Amino acid sequence: MDEPLLVVEGLTKAYPGVVANDGVSFSVARGEIHALLGENGAGKSTLVKMIYGLVRPDAGRMRLSGQDYAPSEPREARARGVAMVFQHFSLFDALSVAENVALGMEAPPPMTRLAERIRAVSEAYGLPLDPDRTVATLSAGERQRVEIIRCLLQDPRLLIMDEPTSVLTPQEVEILFETLRKLAAEGTAILYISHKLEEIRALCDAATILRRGKVVATCTPRETSAAALAELMVGAAFQAPERQPVEPGQVLLEVTKLDLPPDNPLGTSLREISLAVRAGEILGIGGVAGNGQEELVAALSGEATTAPGTVRIMGEPVGHLGPNPRRQRGLLTAPEERLGHAAAPDMTLVENTALTALARMNLARRGFIDWPRTRALAERIVRRFDVRTAGVEHAARSLSGGNLQKFVIGREILQEPRILVVNQPTWGVDAAAAAAIRQALMDLAAEGAAIVVVSQDLDELMEISDRFAALNGGRLSQSLPTRGLTVEQVGLMLGGTHGMHRPQEASHAAP
Amino acid sequence: MLHLEPRTEPSRRWSVIAPPLAVALTMLAGGALFAALGKNPIEAIRIIFWDPLFSDQFAAYARPQILVKAGPLVLIALGLSLGFRAGVWNIGAEGQYIMGAIAGAAVGLAFYPAEHWAIFPLMILAGGLAGWAWAMIPALLKVRFNTNEILVSLMLVYVAEQLLASMALGALRNPEGGGFPGSRNLQQYPAASNPELIPGTGAHWGVVLALVAVVATHVLLSRHKTGFHIRVAGQSERAARFAGVVPARLVVFCLGVSGALAGLAGLFEVTGPAGQISIDFNVGYGFTAIIVAFLGRLHPIGILLAGLLMALTYIGGELAQLMLGLPAAAISAFQGMLLFFLLAVDVMTNFRIRIRKGRG
Structure with a gap:
């Protein structure tokens, strides 16, 4: 038998306080779709960063196509035929697709030739994409295609994909899978990181499972049940969240005809948003990214202010109030962007606790912050939500x-909110941690809080919310009880206009 | 090949080692520079760093001068550091310093020759308020019209300099000065003077206030909500908004405090070491304080040490010019090296150096 395309032997990488990878060995064959499974902090990201040359291993070695492989930077990895699509896209909103692709190339060809090549590759792999469109106008799925095509133009032998489906609609996922299968059939190996077990069972030929930095198993996902995979990953029997139906109480949060112009030229304006959430109820708001999610969350948190009567907390008009007065009244928020929004990157976890908890938890007396109590709260968050860190004095980043x-979700939940607004609560979080976060949200609702969950993960919304509404182009649909809704109905609510174009339609759309 | 790899967290060890290491490197490179100019490097370094403090011949004069120079530098740099931490760039401390001196001196001279205990406190108030008001111009323009505070505050320095000249020649000119430009000497007007408090130390009220301000800003930054908001705002504007920070309020606060402190520094200078309003009253403390703030890495204790070190190189540099005939430009280059090496060594706080094998 040939030597596999990529052989990893005994890779080890330690950070202060944590061993991220401990003697990791596995191999990927040509044309194989290989899954990398593991909880948060299991070491998946560190492992692929080493393969892609972003991080240097402390020990161990790699071989690529039978030759020694020790990339010191991504450029070297790319030169050897390794490409990577990151979980978070690195695209410039104001530039066109082709310009964005050119920015990532060592020696970009002239723009017209590049546009032709983009069109050719996108058609060959069933990823419709118009090279002249501005990235700001693209959906999350289309943005991902830009990243994928950027990789494919380099003719990679190994394509690494980090949680590629977390932002896609079900139809977009299908298209992506077809593309990946096609690539694999042509001999490209794919290293696929995900925590969606069903996806991995449907797509992948082999799986390597990591737990706490070590390889705990290798298996063929098609022949292993999802429950068994989850158990291997977590190391214990897997618990699906449970929901105790609660009789909804009084209306805690009410939004009436809220309009909000965008704060930047590429943002979405909110139009006539109305919603009401009762005590004990979870309202799920779905929609493809860029349809006003961030703006809506900002309008609820108080980062964007509106006319007083448009937002009411238990009847009291608060639309004109900033985040802290709203926190004092019991409305807490967990935004989507963790670093730089929900948390300050270089501040410690204690300081990041103070970021939102000063107002509601009375952690400041006459303006002076009570650090010992803040620290105690930070430690409680870390313990209660199993945040893996070497200590609360370490920086958020x-x-x-x-x-x-x-940590971000725990920080808000432990402040005992009356109303909690969360955006993408489980974005990039592994199955076990996601289940814990969802369970915590449901427990909070059971205790009588009103919760708004904004998410692009439809399965998640179906699982935890009582009612569902869709955000589309800055407008919010009417909310419907979740029970009984089918995925197809939800797809219709999401609007259709932002759904997928089939390949043949898109080739018409290209000028 | 050397290769920089970002650290996951700033290294505490390096942040402690960096300043002394930078001083040592400056001595080496500066020594080489002096040697290239044909001077004995060891003697030059000794004259700059050692003689002002310990030489029998010069220390008696030089030692008090260190506090006289460090006082205003530290006071101004502390105020600036608050803004720099929050991303509010007051470059015009020199102008606020001048305005504080003019207003304070004007209040004092208005009472001349009356003797009353309240005159000096009133002058202090006037000096602080004038500096604050001068800084409010860029602050309000920024908040209201989104102008760039760097440009506005900087340009106001030149306005203040013109005003200083016109005051020295006009309204505040000493009527008994025989037509020479410059105001009455406030050192000779007891109710309005800021004397050396302990003979032979150079410490005057401005130095005392600088020390108080070191403690106050340290407490503000580490314990108070406003200081916390300043630190958050410097890291991420979005996180700061989320924490409930109103950016406009922060701009007004940071520019206001730095303007008031610069104004006070000017007032203490004009009533003490300088003694009078004159055309060339300002000597660049407001600009040097920017370097002091960064040399002290925007930390109050660091600024205190950086201010003292900067004052030492000024005094020592003058001494070296006198004793060895070193050109003034060589001394400026030497001071520049200090900042250069500190910033360079500081890279190690956030990055580690890896030696890459092979040609990559």
Whole structure:
């Protein structure tokens, strides 16, 4: 038998306080779709960063196509045929697709030739994309295609995909899978990171499962049940969240005809948004990214202010109030962007606790912050939500994405909100942590809080919310009880106009 | 090949080692520079760093001068550091310093020759208020019309300089000065003077206030909500808004405090070491304080040490010019090296150096 395309042997990488990867070994064959499964902090990101040359291993070695492989920077990895699509896109909103692709190339060809090549590749792999469109006008799925095509133009032998489906609609996922299968059939190996077990079972030929930095199992996902995969990943029996139906109480949060112009030229304006959430109820708001989610969350949190009567907390008009007065009245928010919005990157977890908790928890006396009490709260958040960190005095940016997410959500939940607004609560979080976060949200509702969950993950919304509404072009649909809604109905609510174009339609659309 | 790799967290060890290491490197490179100019490098370094403090011949004069120079530098730099931490760039402290001196001196001279205990406190108030008001111009323009505070505050320095000249030649000119430009000497007007408090130390009320301000800004930044908001705003504007910070209020606060402190520094200078309003009253403390603020890495204790070090190189530099005939430009280059090396060594706080094998 040939030597596999990529062989990883004994890779080890330690950070202060944590061993991210401990003697990791596995291999990927040509044309194989290989899944990398693991909880948050299991070391998946560190592992692929080492393969892509972003991080240097402390020990261990890699071989690519039978030759030693030790990339010191991504450029070298790309030169050897390794490409990566990141979970967070690095695209410039104001530039066109082709310009964005050119920015990532060592020696970009003239723009017209590049546009032709983009069109050719996008048609060959069933990823419709118009090279002249401005990125700001693209949906999340289309943005991802830009990143994928950027990679495909380099003719990669190994394509790494980090949680590619978390922002896609069900139809977009299908198209992506077809593309990946096509690539694999042509001999490209794909390293696929995900925590969506069903997806991995449908797509992948092999799976390597990581737990706490070590490989705990290798298996063929098609022959392994989702429950068994989850158990391997978590190391314990997997618990699906449970929901105790609660009789909804009085209306806690009410939004009436809220209009909000965007604060930047590429933003979405909100138009006549009305909603009401009762005590004990979870309202799920779905929609493809860029349809006003961030703006709506800002209008609810108080970062964007509107006319007093447009937002009411238990009847009291608060539309003109900023975030802290709203927090004092019990309305707490967890925004989507963890670093730089929900948390200050270089501040410690204690300081990041103070970021939102000063007002509601009375942690400041005459303006002087009570750091010992803030620290105690930070420690409670870390303990209660199993945030993996070497200590609360470490900077927020030293945490892995999922752990920071647990911290951000935990920080708001432990302040005992009456109303909680969360945007993308489980974005980039592994299955076990996502389940814990969802369970915590449902427990909070059971205790009588009103909760608004904004998410692009439809399965998540179907699982936890009582009512569902869709955000489309800055307008919010009427909310319907979740029970009994089918995925197709939801797809219709999401609006259709932002859905997928089939390949043949898109080739017409191209000028 | 050397290769910089970002650290996940700033290294605490490096942030402690960096300043002394930068001073040591400056001595080495500065020594090489002096040697290239044909001077004995060891002697030059000794004259700059050692003689002002310990030489029998010069210390008696030089030692008090260190506090006289460090006082205003530290006071102004502390105010600036608040704004710099929050991303509010007051470059016009020199102008606020001048305005504080003019207003304070004007209040004092208005009472001349009356003797009353309240005159000096009133002058202090006037000096602080004038500096604050001068800084409010860029602050309000920024808040209201989104103008750039760097440009506005900087340009106001030149306006203040013109005003200073016109005051020295006109309204505040000493009527008994025989037509020479410059105001009455406030050192000779007890109710309005800011004397050396302990003979031979150079400490006057401005130095005392600088020390108080070190403690106050340290407490503000580490314990108070406003200081916390300043630090958050400097890291991420979005996170700051989320924390309930109103950016406009922060701009007004930071520019206001730095303007008031610069104004006070000017007042203490004109009533003390300088003694009078004159055309060339300002000597660039407001600009040097920007370097002091960064040399002290925007930390109150660091600024205190940086202010003292900067004052030392000024005094020592003058001494070296006198004793060895070193050109003034060589001393400026030497001071520049200090900042250069500190910023360079500081990179190690956030990055580690890796030696890459092979040609990459």
